[in-house]
Amino acid sequence: MTAVSDTPAITPHPLHASALAADLDAADFRSEPLRRLWGEEADDALGRGMRTPILRAIEDDRSPLATLGRFFVLGLPQPEADMSAALPRVGVDGVVALGLGVRDAEVSAVRPTVLLRPQSFVDADGIGEWWIASDLDEVALGSALPADHVLGVGGASRTLAELVVPQPVSRALDLGTGCGIQALLVSRHAGAVVATDISDRALAFGELNALLNGVTNIEFRHGSMFEPVAGEAFDLVVSNPPFVITPRGDDVPAYEYRDGGLVGDALVEQFLRSVPDHLTPGGIAQLLGNWESRGGAAGMDRMRSWIPEGLDAWVIEREELSPLAYAELWIRDGGTTPRDAAFTPLLEAWLDDFAARDVTAIGFGYVLLRRGRADAEPLQRFERITQPLSQPGRALQSGLAAHDLLADGIPQTLFVAGDVTEARHLMPGNDDPSVIELRQGGGFGRTIGVDSALAAFVGACDGDLTVAQIVGALADLFEVPLAELWADLEPRVRQLVFDGLLLAAP
Structure with a gap:
């Protein structure tokens, strides 16, 4: 059994957390400023478990951002004086009280016990970023978890x-x-x-x-x-x-x-x-x-x-x-x-x-x-x-x-989604395609093989003609009974609607 961590317990004290957040904000401790600080290549290297490129890039930098980057992003001890300067509101006492670090009195340094990194996100409400604390990883620990x-x-x-x-x-x-x-x-x-x-x-x-x-x-x-x-x-x-x-x-x-x-x-x-x-x-x-x-x-x-x-x-x-x-x-x-x-x-x-x-x-x-x-x-x-x-x-x-x-039936009028394209593959010298594919650019990126009848149906779905009108015209064009054609098309049209290649007209 892997040993349980002997690091200090995390103590989420509201006042200390608020003060730390204010210090992080004042230091501009965000993803893009950090990436600019040590460079894109070094930042990408960290994702592959290499800290050395970042350390070389900020070797002589004792600014608050560089200090916090080494401490919270890389998990490396920092001089207590530098930490006090970088975190004037929460102070080293607050970091220790939160369980995020411990003092090493012998060398007047603070040793991190967690990682705390900016994490960007994008959702329906826009772009944002969190500060996310977690335990030291294998790179910072130098051992198994x-x-x-x-x-x-x-x-x-x-x-x-x-x-x-x-x-x-x-x-x-x-x-x-x-x-x-x-x-x-x-x-x-x-x-x-x-x-x-x-x-x-x-x-x-x-x-x-x-x-x-x-x-x-x-x-x-x-x-x-x-x-x-x-x-x-x-x-x-x-x-x-x-x-x-x-x-x-x-x-x-x-x-x-x-x-x-x-x-x-x-x-x-x-x-x-x-x-x-x-x-x-x-x-x-x-x-x-x-x-x-x-x-x-x-x-x-x-x-x-x-x-x-x-x-x-x-x-x-x-x-x-x-x-x-x-x-x-x-x-x-x-x-x-x-x-x-x-x-x-x-x-x-x-x-x-x-x-x-x-x-x-x-x-x-x-x-x-x-x-x-x-x-x-x-x-x-x-x-x-x-x-x-x-x-x-x-x-x-x-x-x-x-x-x-679709639980209430196929909509009367359909149109092709804007990310859908059609690809036709022909043998040399043959005018009739051997393969016809509908390709979805977004969503699940589906590629769906269709025959000439379904391709013609989809091509006619421009929101003007109804489904019944399109199927009637295709039955005449292909000289097949309307009921027979619709029995063949209906389940595949339903699938295209479900997959988002065909949309209900507004």
Whole structure:
């Protein structure tokens, strides 16, 4: 078991947090000023785990911004005099009281115990930036992570943030809040947010980050899964839960930020079976997760069986890994590499665990559930999408709206979305295309093969002619019975409407 951190507890004192925020603001401690300070190339190198380029760029700079950059961004000790000058309001005493650093009296320095970095975001209300505190990473620690490590804003956090359907809600729940980034983002379009976590340290970080950024509509609660919100319902539930599949055993590190303590993909199953009880009518739940393919049963099929009947379900699998690739990914994530003696025993533990359950592959993806209209057929879409996505939250929102629209039938008049293009592929010397594709520039970036009849239908959807008029004209053109043509076109037209390639005329 990886050791628990011995760093000071985080103490989110409102007055100290307010004073620190004022000092950070006065020093212009933001992403762009920092990037200008040490240069774009050095900033990009930090994302790859290299601090040296930044240190060389600001080696002789003792300005407040450079001091705070070395202390909070890189996690390096700084002279106490420089820290006092950079933080005149909160002072070193306040930093220590918050649990963000400790004094090293022997060298008159302050040693950071956390990272605190600016984090930019873009949402429906515009561009903004938070200050986000989290535990020191592997680069700053110079060792593997402790078991109670609180992760900062990583790739999974950014992915979930992009997926959340951007609509105003009254009450929202962030289950497994970690450092609180999802709760902060959701708070911008929610009246009230409840953020839960099983880790007291994570909740302290979340509360501190809310204080630093002046966010007052988040309530933090301790507990596992839905226990802290028993009997409550929400319009939006978001979760980046600790879904990583980890072998159970004393010799395998169990990191609180990624390991939910259950066997296999049981945590995702538990979430999907439980969340419907906590959704209001029209309420949406969104999460990231893993699911296992076992004994010939595909992971997507297993996961489909966990979703209660009557709910809208839209699941997108982004990738599928072999047991070996999955084990290596997460062993490295904890800071252990093949050069370390612990790597091989960990790899064997992971592979033994998968073999015991006859796991052949592990899928990763996005899940959206909604308590939809009681009088409509529930949405059931399970698909694999591997191409890059553009504003997936808006694409999900548009798809749900289209599903609701189609519940009352195909709109009378349609027009082609502005990001749709058509590609035709012809064999040399042949005037008739062998392949016709409709390509979506935004959203999920879909490429859909169509035949001549559907291509002609889409081409005629300019908002002037009705669907009935277009189909009637095409029946005459292709000399086929109207009913036969419509029976062929209708399900594919519905799909194009759902996918956002065809839109209802205003």
